[in-house]
Amino acid sequence: MSLSKSHIAFLAAGLIALLVLPTMLKTYGLYLLTLWLVYIIAALGLNLTVGYAGLKSLCHAGFMGIGAYTVAILMKAGVSFWFAMPGAIVLCFLFGLLIGFPALRVQLHYLGFATLGFNLLLMLFFRNEEWLTGGTFGIQNIKRPELFGLSFSGNLAFYYLVVFLMVVSAAALAYLLRSPWGRAFAALRDNPIRAESTGVNITAYTLMSFAIGAAYAGLAGALFAPLVNFIEPAPFGLANSLLFLLMVVVGGSGRFYGPVLGSAIALLLPEYLRFAKDWYLAVFGFAVVVMMIWLPGGLLSIKERLQLSKAKRAAQTSDSKAEAL
Amino acid sequence: MNAFASKKSILSVHDIKKSYGAIRAVDGVSFTVEPGEILGVIGPNGSGKTTLFNSILGQIKPDSGRVDFNGVDISGKSPLELSRLGVGRTFQNLQVFGKLSLRDNLIAAAQEFRGSFWGRMLAPSDNGVGQRADEMIDLFRLGHVADLPAGSLSYGQQKLVDIAMAFMPSPRLVLLDEPCAGVNPSLVDGLRDLLVQLNQRQGGSFVVIEHNMDFVMKLCHRIVCMVEGRVLAVGRPEEIQGNRAVLEAYLGN
Amino acid sequence: MTDFLQLLISGIATGSIYAMAALGFTLLWQASGTINFAQGEFVMLPAFAMLIGLSVGLPLSFAFLVAVAVSVLVLGAGFKKLVVDPMRGSGVVAIVVATLGLSIGLKSFVKAGYSAEPHPFPSVFSEEVFKLAGVTISYSDVGALICAGLMVLGLQLFLNKTITGRGMQAVAQNTFAAEALGINVKRMIFYTFAINAILVAVTALLITPTYLAKFDMGDNIGLKAFFAAIIGGFNNSRGALLGGVLVGVLENLAGAYITPSYKDGVALVLFLAVILVKPDGLLGTPQERKV
Numbered sequence: 001m002s003l004s005k006s007h008i009a010f011l012a013a014g015l016i017a018l019l020v021l022p023t024m025l026k027t028y029g030l031y032l033l034t035l036w037l038v039y040i041i042a043a044l045g046l047n048l049t050v051g052y053a054g055l056k057s058l059c060h061a062g063f064m065g066i067g068a069y070t071v072a073i074l075m076k077a078g079v080s081f082w083f084a085m086p087g088a089i090v091l092c093f094l095f096g097l098l099i100g101f102p103a104l105r106v107q108l109h110y111l112g113f114a115t116l117g118f119n120l121l122l123m124l125f126f127r128n129e130e131w132l133t134g135g136t137f138g139i140q141n142i143k144r145p146e147l148f149g150l151s152f153s154g155n156l157a158f159y160y161l162v163v164f165l166m167v168v169s170a171a172a173l174a175y176l177l178r179s180p181w182g183r184a185f186a187a188l189r190d191n192p193i194r195a196e197s198t199g200v201n202i203t204a205y206t207l208m209s210f211a212i213g214a215a216y217a218g219l220a221g222a223l224f225a226p227l228v229n230f231i232e233p234a235p236f237g238l239a240n241s242l243l244f245l246l247m248v249v250v251g252g253s254g255r256f257y258g259p260v261l262g263s264a265i266a267l268l269l270p271e272y273l274r275f276a277k278d279w280y281l282a283v284f285g286f287a288v289v290v291m292m293i294w295l296p297g298g299l300l301s302i303k304e305r306l307q308l309s310k311a312k313r314a315a316q317t318s319d320s321k322a323e324a325l
Numbered sequence: 326m327n328a329f330a331s332k333k334s335i336l337s338v339h340d341i342k343k344s345y346g347a348i349r350a351v352d353g354v355s356f357t358v359e360p361g362e363i364l365g366v367i368g369p370n371g372s373g374k375t376t377l378f379n380s381i382l383g384q385i386k387p388d389s390g391r392v393d394f395n396g397v398d399i400s401g402k403s404p405l406e407l408s409r410l411g412v413g414r415t416f417q418n419l420q421v422f423g424k425l426s427l428r429d430n431l432i433a434a435a436q437e438f439r440g441s442f443w444g445r446m447l448a449p450s451d452n453g454v455g456q457r458a459d460e461m462i463d464l465f466r467l468g469h470v471a472d473l474p475a476g477s478l479s480y481g482q483q484k485l486v487d488i489a490m491a492f493m494p495s496p497r498l499v500l501l502d503e504p505c506a507g508v509n510p511s512l513v514d515g516l517r518d519l520l521v522q523l524n525q526r527q528g529g530s531f532v533v534i535e536h537n538m539d540f541v542m543k544l545c546h547r548i549v550c551m552v553e554g555r556v557l558a559v560g561r562p563e564e565i566q567g568n569r570a571v572l573e574a575y576l577g578n
Numbered sequence: 579m580t581d582f583l584q585l586l587i588s589g590i591a592t593g594s595i596y597a598m599a600a601l602g603f604t605l606l607w608q609a610s611g612t613i614n615f616a617q618g619e620f621v622m623l624p625a626f627a628m629l630i631g632l633s634v635g636l637p638l639s640f641a642f643l644v645a646v647a648v649s650v651l652v653l654g655a656g657f658k659k660l661v662v663d664p665m666r667g668s669g670v671v672a673i674v675v676a677t678l679g680l681s682i683g684l685k686s687f688v689k690a691g692y693s694a695e696p697h698p699f700p701s702v703f704s705e706e707v708f709k710l711a712g713v714t715i716s717y718s719d720v721g722a723l724i725c726a727g728l729m730v731l732g733l734q735l736f737l738n739k740t741i742t743g744r745g746m747q748a749v750a751q752n753t754f755a756a757e758a759l760g761i762n763v764k765r766m767i768f769y770t771f772a773i774n775a776i777l778v779a780v781t782a783l784l785i786t787p788t789y790l791a792k793f794d795m796g797d798n799i800g801l802k803a804f805f806a807a808i809i810g811g812f813n814n815s816r817g818a819l820l821g822g823v824l825v826g827v828l829e830n831l832a833g834a835y836i837t838p839s840y841k842d843g844v845a846l847v848l849f850l851a852v853i854l855v856k857p858d859g860l861l862g863t864p865q866e867r868k869v
Contacts (some may be wrong), residue, residue, distance in 0.1 A: 037357035056671065076689035102854055110857045112674075113808055117850040120801075124846070128839045180436045180445040180452040183425065187433045190476075198490060199408040199437035239797075242615070242678050249675040254424070278690035285683025289661060296668030 018163050031227075034159045036188055036210060036267050037166045038223050043247045043259030044173050045216020050245065051253030052177065053209035054189025055103055056112035059119035060244040063092050063214040065236025067221025071183060072139040072231055073132065081145030085222040092218025096211030103206050119238050126233035138232030142225045162223055169219060176212070185209055189254070250291055252298030261299055334393075335360050335498050335530045336381070341390035343376050350376040352554035353388065358498065362428045363524055363531040365545035367538070367565075369575060371556040374534050378502060379411035381532075382414060383407060394498065409438070413496035419483045423476025425469060427486055430475045431458035454493070461489045465519065481508055485516075491522055498530050505537040513537060517544050542566060550574070583713045585830045591719035592788075593826020594726035598781045599803035600810065600818040601730060603862035608750035608813060609770035612662050613674050616681035618800020619776070624649045625782040625791045626688055629697055639698055646779045654775035658768060680745040681796070696714075701787035722784045729780055730819050733773065737815065746770060802829075805849045811859025820861060824848065 003011075022030050046060045065066045067088040074084035120317075126133045133139070144153040145161075152158045176182060184205050187195040196202050225231050243266055251262025273280035295301055336358040342406045343351045351373040368374050380387040383402045392400050394410060402410070422430050436445065436452040445452060462471050465485050471564055475486050484507065491499050503522070505513050517540055524531060535541045541548060542562040550558045550565055552574045557566060565571055599621055606612045614620070624645040631641025661680065665673050703721030707714050737743035748756040749766040757763050781799070789795045807826045810817025825845045832844035852859060 004398055039563055050671070071750050091568075105857075110853055114802075114850065114853045117846055117853065120846050121843070121850070122577070124840060128837075178450050179452070180432075183429055183433045183436060184445075185449075186425050186429075187422050190424050191420055194416070194420040194422065194490075197404040197408055198434040199405065199494065200433070201442065204442055209494075236649025236799075241539065245671075246675050246678055249671055253671070257511060278694075279686070281686035282683050282690055283688055285681070287677045289676050289683060292668070292672050292679065293661065293664045296665060298670035321701065 018289065019160075022159055024056075027307065030155050030159055032268065032271060034155070034162050034227055036225075036263060037159075037162045038220050038246070039120040039244075039263040039267055040260050041166050041169050041275040042217045042220035042222070043244055043251075043263045045168060045220075046244050047248045047253060047256075047259045048173065048177075048216070049209050049213035050144060051255070052182065052189060053185040055209060057099075057115050058211065058238070058241050058245065059099065059111050059115040059122070060213070060217050061236045061238070061240035062119035062238065063095065063217035064221035064224065064240075065122060065233070066095055067092050067218035068225040068231050068236070069126065069133055069139070069221075070218075071222040072225045075142060075225075076139065081226065082147065084212065085219070088222040089215045089218040092221070093211045093215040096214025097207050099214070100207040100210035103210060104203055116238060116241070119236075119241050123233055123237050126236065133233070136232060138230060139225075140230045142229050142231065144226040144229075152319070153203070159193055160228065162227070165219065165223065173216075179244050179255065181205070181208075186254075229267060246288060250288060250298055252284060252300030253298045255298065258298055258300050265299075333360060333375075334358065335362075335395060336532070337393045338377075338381065339391050341377060341380050341387045341392070343380060343385065343387045344372075349554045351380065353390075354551065354554070354556055355390075356556065356559060358530050358532060360530060361524070362529050362547060363520070363533065363545045365436060365541040365548040365562075366532060366534045366551065367536075367541055368551035368557075371553075372551040374551055375502075376554075377517055377551070378532075378534055382412075382430050382500065384457050394564045395436070408494075408496075411494075411497040413491040413494065413499040415487050415491045415499070415501045415504060417506055419480070419487060421475040421483050421486050421490070424474050426472050427475050427478065427482075428455075428458055428471045430461065430486055431461055431489055435493035439495045441466055456494065461493060464522070465489050479521060481512060484508055488519075492527065492529075495527055498532070501531060501535075504533065505535055505540050513540055516540075520544060580712050580714075582831075584715070585834055586827060587713070587715055587723075588719050589827035589830035590724075590823050591723040591826070592785075592830070593823035594723050594730070594819070595781055595784045595808070595822070596799070596802045596806045596825055597819045597822025598726050598729055598777045598784075599799060600806035600822050601733065601815055602777040602781075603803050603807045604810075604812055604815055604818050605750075605770050606774055607807075608815070609746065609767045610658075610662055611670065611673075613670060613677070615674055615677040615800070616684060616796075617803055618673040618796025618798070619779040620649075620679050620774070620796070621654050621781045621785070621799045622688065622791075622793065622796040623653060623684060623782075623802075625699065625786040625795065626692060628782065628786075629699065629791050630692075632700070636700065637788040642779070642783055645782070646776055649775040649779040650772050652775075653778060654772040655768070657775075658771040660690075662771075681800075685793050685796065692793070694793060696790040696792040699786040699791050702783060704806070717786065724782060725780070729777065734816065742766075742769065802826075802845075805845055807859075809845075809849055809852050809859060811862025813860060814862045817859045817861035821859070 022275060024035060043063050044059060046057060049055050070088040070091050071081065071084045074087060075081060099115060099118055103111050127136055129135070144158050146152060152161045154219035182318070184195070184200050187198070187200050188202060188205050188209075192202055224235070237239045247266045248259050249262070250265055251260065252258030270280055270284050273283055291299065334357040338357070339355050341347070341351050341354045354373070354377055356364070357438055366377070376385065379385045381392050383399070383404065386401060391398055394412060399407060399412070400412065401556070404410065422433060425433060432454055435454040439452050440448055441452065451458070462468050467482065467485060470482060475483060478486065484504070488501070488504060497542070504516060506578050508516060520531065521544065533545060535542065545562060548560065548562055548565045549556055550568070550571045557574060558568045558571050559569070599617060599809065602620075603617050605612060606614050627648045628638070628641040631644045636644065661676055662673070665676060673736040684789050688730045703718040705716065705718060707716045709715070737747055746758070746766045746769055748759065748761055749763050751821055756766070785799060786795070789799070802825055803822075806821035807818055808821070809824055810819065810821025828844045828848060829841060833841040836844065856862075
């Protein structure tokens with residue numbers, strides 16, 4: 001594991017900003033910032049499934065819903081958050097495995113369609129099984145956790161808890177992606193047929209990419225519930241699953257910081273466009289179209305694209321040597 | 326056990342038959358490949374080479390016959406199982422991991438053969454095969470493009486990556502599917518030298534399907550000539566070159 | 579029994595409207611590999627074009643013609659030239675996200691620029707009903723069924739019997755081969771986009787009286803069209819009709835006989851079952867796994 005100096009400086013600056021920034025924000029600003037971090041956790045997971053392993057998943061908000069409802073229901077039953085949260089993660093992991101199985105059978109874009117159907121099914125469940133989920137009324141008064149007498153019920157304290165968990169989960173993902181697994185996921189994405197003939201167990205890696213991605217959504221959901229104190233089915237619908245995909249792709253799918261940027265754009269940009277009143281979402285929507293036409297690889301592909309063309313030019317000059325073997 | 330195979334044969338193909346409707350693509354082909362041997366398979370278009378190749382690799386199921394690798398029946402094995410047993414292959418059309426760097430392509434081709442599935446989650450990034458990848462890069466003289474995405478390389482370079490990937494895990498048998506196809510004719514000699522070097526260093530056996538006669542004659546120890554799904558002749562390159570039947574088959578009677 | 583027949587007939591009528599939107603959806607996929615997540619908004623836009631036409635005093639027939647023209651220009655030519663063409667080679671996911679953005683943009687544009695309220699929309703056909711063997715049938719259902727049925731069957735004839743239609747099918751099956759045969763691929767793809775634009779305009783004309791013109795009316799229609807397309811067969815244009823009718827009938831029957839809260843669940847379960855068991859749809863032909 002070696003990071004370049006500029007990368008370390010960038011990470012340090014980011015971390016300091018995350019620690020200092022909230023002191024300058026009012027309640028709503030702090031709420032948005034916390035929500036952004038929660039979205040980052042979920043989007044990191046989706047980036048693993050979609051960006052690194054190349055599988056099309058359209059039920060990420062649904063996984064997040066499973067996480068949120070699990071925590072809410074368990075906490076209402078008196079279970080501590082510190083047990084409910086891992087429970088939510090594990091449950092999402094298992095659901096991810098379950099949803100991964102069609103991925104083995106169903107190739108091409110059909111996987112996206114199957115997951116889309118799963119999300120709709122989940123919504124029906126959340127909405128109609130009132131005995132468990134509270135139906136459209138949802139579950140109210142979800143308490144924020146405390147640990148050894150240390151309460152996270154304040155907005156700032158809860159924010160720091162989310163920062164901590166976001167950093168830990170991002171670091172874990174970074175470690176996973178740098179391990180041979182990360183390369184195997186990319187091999188699966190780039191060329192499954194070749195991957196299989198070079199010993200990559202497609203079945204295992206497909207299932208794991210789905211399950212780990214879902215587990216990240218589970219953690220995000222587990223934090224989302226106490227953050228907003230109240231959950232109902234709406235945030236976990238298909239529209240938000242599509243929005244998660246948008247975050248990952250607009251930021252740059254298969255790039256580590258893509259989801260960080262993408263979720264900022266999808267969540268924070270509309271807030272800052274509010275001066276445009278009702279028009280802000282229209283501006284946002286058309287901006288996404290323009291962005292995808294201009295940079296189909298996402299915003300973070302700008303740098304790489306320039307580097308690539310530069311490197312290609314450099315390679316061409318020495319190509320005569322290369323072609324001579 | 327296959328009666329044709331000597332005990333130490335790496336690969337023995339016994340009486341493979343495969344028909345598509347009324348067409349007998351492969352009609353009772355048998356041959357063996359010995360340790361360290363480079364065997365060429367030639368034949369005019371439609372002589373059944375590709376069907377034979379795919380039968381050996383488990384891509385299609387032959388109607389009858391069996392394929393033994395190292396004394397074990399491998400008919401019906403998946404590409405994954407074959408790779409685990411030590412059978413490598415190259416592809417006729419380009420099959421690299423386009424977005425991964427060239428070096429990562431080579432590591433990806435060998436990393437899965439070390440350690441356990443779960444162990445690899447915690448293993449160092451290159452899983453201990455980075456040095457071997459660098460050796461391969463040197464051998465193939467691809468150092469100046471080692472960090473570029475494989476998909477951005479020229480056709481010839483990708484072809485080399487494809488071949489290097491097959492050799493990364495030091496397989497005991499490599500099947501090469503038209504390694505010269507699409508390669509600039511001026512580079513063919515270099516490719517042949519490379520394969521000879523790999524054969525001498527690693528000691529594995531190769532099966533090469535190729536149309537380029539000059540390449541096959543100079544590379545292979547022994548050649549199987551197929552016509553209309555059958556083996557027309559087997560022998561050393563000079564024997565095949567002097568074989569009337571082979572010449573007639575190629576010149577169309 | 580009469581209840582059942584009534585539900586069946588109105589289900590078939592609604593379903594045949596879904597089939598039109600679904601048909602456009604599959605045509606775009608076949609011709610250009612575009613999965614259009616804005617198909618619902620493509621129905622919503624002509625509805626508002628007609629509404630504007632009506633509000634300046636045009637009769638419905640003229641308003642419809644104007645809407646068709648606008649639709650072909652904007653949702654056909656404009657969509658193809660400005661969004662799909664520049665994104666050739668960018669991959670399915672990028673196009674999906676672009677059409678998602680388009681969907682958000684169009685919805686919000688209409689909401690901000692026109693209104694967030696639902697607007698009543700005149701029906702082409704009489705709202706009256708008649709009785710046939712004890713079953714109450716509305717003229718608008720019969721009209722919609724005939725209209726949509728004629729559109730779908732007419733399009734089938736066009737695709738199968740005319741030179742242009744066959745050219746379009748050839749392009750859908752194999753662009754390279756079609757090009758080699760001297761077919762003007764670009765023009766054929768444009769025709770596909772134009773046909774989709776006409777289909778969504780007719781869909782809007784027929785469905786808006788029941789759905790009402792609202793900026794987010796496309797959410798539901800888009801999803802139903804999507805279900806219909808998948809159930810029938812994503813790579814088969816005949817399948818869209820079957821899929822549409824199945825979805826329309828199932829949601830009607832499920833709404834009446836199963837708990838209304840799981841009304842949408844039946845079509846959804848069929849959709850999931852089709853994907854998992856026969857991913858190419860009820861009428862689809864298997865697709866090769868591509869590298």
